[in-house]
Amino acid sequence: MGNPIVFFILAAIAIAAGLGMLTSRNAVHSALFLVLNFATIAVLYITLNAPFIGMVQITVYAGAIMVLFLFVIMLLGADQLTGVAGKDKWQRYLAGLLAAALIVVFAIVLAQGNADADAVKMIDSTPGALGLRLFEGYVFPFEVTGVLLLTSMIGVVVLGRKKRGKDAGSNN
Amino acid sequence: MPEVTIDWYIALSVILFTIGTLGVLLRRNAIIIFMSVEMMLNAANLAFVAFSRHLGDLDGQVLVFFVITVAAAEVAVGLALIVTIFRTKQSINIDEINLMKG
Numbered sequence: 001m002g003n004p005i006v007f008f009i010l011a012a013i014a015i016a017a018g019l020g021m022l023t024s025r026n027a028v029h030s031a032l033f034l035v036l037n038f039a040t041i042a043v044l045y046i047t048l049n050a051p052f053i054g055m056v057q058i059t060v061y062a063g064a065i066m067v068l069f070l071f072v073i074m075l076l077g078a079d080q081l082t083g084v085a086g087k088d089k090w091q092r093y094l095a096g097l098l099a100a101a102l103i104v105v106f107a108i109v110l111a112q113g114n115a116d117a118d119a120v121k122m123i124d125s126t127p128g129a130l131g132l133r134l135f136e137g138y139v140f141p142f143e144v145t146g147v148l149l150l151t152s153m154i155g156v157v158v159l160g161r162k163k164r165g166k167d168a169g170s171n172n
Numbered sequence: 173m174p175e176v177t178i179d180w181y182i183a184l185s186v187i188l189f190t191i192g193t194l195g196v197l198l199r200r201n202a203i204i205i206f207m208s209v210e211m212m213l214n215a216a217n218l219a220f221v222a223f224s225r226h227l228g229d230l231d232g233q234v235l236v237f238f239v240i241t242v243a244a245a246e247v248a249v250g251l252a253l254i255v256t257i258f259r260t261k262q263s264i265n266i267d268e269i270n271l272m273k274g
Contacts, residue, residue: 095197
C-alpha cells in the first residue's frame, strides 16, 4: 500500500498538526494547523489509490470549510478568547482518562481484527468510475444530501438574518 | 522494509480520532470544538478510504463524499449558530453558554 517512509513522515506530520491544533492558544493558529492536517490526509488518500478524494479533500476541506472557519474567527475577533479548560482541573484529568480508555478500546479491536495479507487489487478509482458507482447504487442518498444542503442553507439564512424592530441584545 | 498494511492506516485514524475527542473535551472555545469535530470526521474518512483500498471496493470512497457533504452543511449551520450566540452574549466560551441548563 505504498512506501513506509512516506507513510511515517505523513503520519508524523498529521499527528503533530493535530496536537498543535489541540494545544494552540490562538484560534487562528489552530485553524492553520488543521489545514496542515487536512493536507497531509489528502496526500495519504493519494497513497491509498484515491486521488480524486484527495483533491476533493483539499478543495472542500482545506479550501472552503477552513476559509469559513478562519473568516468566522477573524469576524468575531475570537482568536484570543479562551485557552485550555478553565478552573476545573479535574475535567482535564477526566478527559485524559477518557481518551486513554478510548485508545485502549480501539487497540483491543485492532488487535482482534485479522486483516489478511494486503490484497493487491488495484481498483479503478477515477472520477468517472466514482460517479458511475454514485449514480448506480446511491441515487436516493444523493437526493437526500441535496435536501440536506438546501435545509442547511435555509437554516443559515434564517440564523444570520438581522432581527428587525428589535435591538440586537434582546432577540428572543 | 516492512510493507504498509491497512492496520497502520487504521491506527493513524484512531490516533487522530482520539486527538479530536480530546479537543472536544478539553477546549472551551466553541470554534475549536467544531474544528475538533471536523478532525474526528476526517479520521473516520481515512478509515473509510483505507478499507476501500483494502477490500478493492469503491463504496468506501462514495461514503466519504457523503461524509464531506454532511460536514460542510454542519459547519455552515454551526458557525451561523456561533455567530448568533456571539451577537447576543459577546462570548463563545461554552462555560458561559448555559442558558438552557435546567
